[in-house]
Amino acid sequence: MKATGINFRHLYFFRVVAAEGSVTRAAERLGLAIQTVSTQLAALEQSLGKSLLTQQGRRLVPTDAGRVALTYAEQIFELGDRMQEALNEADVGRTRLTVGISDSLPKLIANRLLQAAFGIDAPVKLICVEREFETLLADLALHKLDVVLTDRTVRATASLRVFSHLLGESEMMLFGTAPLARKYGRNFPRSLTGAPMLLPTRNNALRGRIDEWLLKHEVRPDIVGEFEDNAMLNTFGRDGRGLFFAPAGLEQDLRGQFNAVPVGGAPELREQFYALSSERRIRHPAVEAILTANSGLFAA
Template sequence: MFDFRQLRYFVAVAEELSFTRAALRLHLSQPPLSQQIQSLEQDLGVRLLERTKRHVALTEPGRVFLEQARQILAKADEARSQVTAAAAGYSGQLRLAYTVSVSFHPALPQALLRYGQIAPNVRLKLSEMYTEPQFAALLAGEIDVGFVRDEPLHAQDARRLRLSVIDREPLLLALPAGHPLAGRSSLRLAEVADDAFVSQPRELAATLYDRLVKLATRAGFQPTIAQHAQQINGLLALVAAGLGLALVPASMRTVRLAGVSYVPLEDSDAYLLLAVACRADDPAPALQQFLSTVAETAVAAGL
């Protein structure tokens, strides 16, 4: 059976219509080139070239085979390029999840933009997902990487996962614009101990809910939760309606909603983790390229 080398030799001779010029093009001496063409013709059982001492021409089977040989070589080159790109992390598929709050942080859109420029042939499959479900999905092999807001609760899960911290994002208090403390440059949580709060249900968003309870407990009170909203951006509508205060990450400031004022907190630990999580033993090139891109994006953004 003929091989790719013979196909390349034949294409060179067919395009040059000269064994001498084809040999120069291939950086090969003429006798082995002639031998390979003869071997190819014997294997196919047809004459591909009519040749004399002064003239080389394609036969009709030769013209048909030239077109096929070009297609085969082009496909081989394409396969080689795709394999090389996949090995370098520039093609393939990446299943990525993120919490809703992360969509307001610049790390996510900037990393996706940069990655799309570096690896445009990687198929991205994006999903909104809370932090704890992301850990479960990673361990089950349902996603490849996630932007999370906390560390795994269980030590055995932490050992199987790899977390790269991007940011410790400050937490703000979202207050109704008419609140007496709305114009402050900062405040301590103890100053609003008597106010009602709005939050997401703990079963959906345990990270932010637990951080509110922890900070409040440290400030000497238990927060009163007056209303719940499914999504973090929905909390702001409740704040604007005067139904309570909300603890939100600083990037939520980009949501300019009439009737809402944001005030930074002075309390220690008033921050929310932002990290990228993946399986510790996942060597996928597309994933590794994405992790590198996220790290470079974080450095460029000064995080």
């Protein structure tokens, strides 16, 4: 049977039943009669021509078609919630900016980039989420995010309409606590053989370039930790667990927040920073501000 249109009230009831695993519990949660929920769920299945739920033990669980429908239902109602929030923000003259931040991006860099968003005429309500890169891409493609800040680029394809905007780049330096810097700063970088070092994991865009730099200088440090999250890496560095690379432009921040001092520079080793958008032309004023921010943010 060809669907003639979805009743979103029915779809909402399906979502609640799927979450509760029971028509009875869903009816209690909704404050409705069991028959009402059951009837409207049946009406949704009839309109779609698909069975959405099946009994598994004592629970109702989604069928294959139900899992597909539930995925779209979650997106629909999340977008509805965002629409209501955006309308509420508009009533008070405030612009909502939802930003995805890659877990590999230095948080101090993310903070600097986001400062530009507060320079627009309208006040900004900032919502930041930090997730894995692939998850952020999916959320951006579904318009759950206005922009993604990351340290890697991505190519737009027919199935993935995502565009990369280079914000800038910074040369890297090796940092560590003062005792480690004194011990390994002499004869840098040859002194790094055997030095304790904290590195990003191999799925990080910077890791391959660090490995090449170490190979070029013929040094073999003792890699005592690998981290997906940059903030965690810096925290271990602050505790003196090992040396770590960071953008040279963050030297003053690292001194103040992490008691880290430079061990040596790696000017040929550079990290890029990107803003990813779902459209080539940016229309959000706060995202425009981020893209046009002074490139001096990345100067050493």
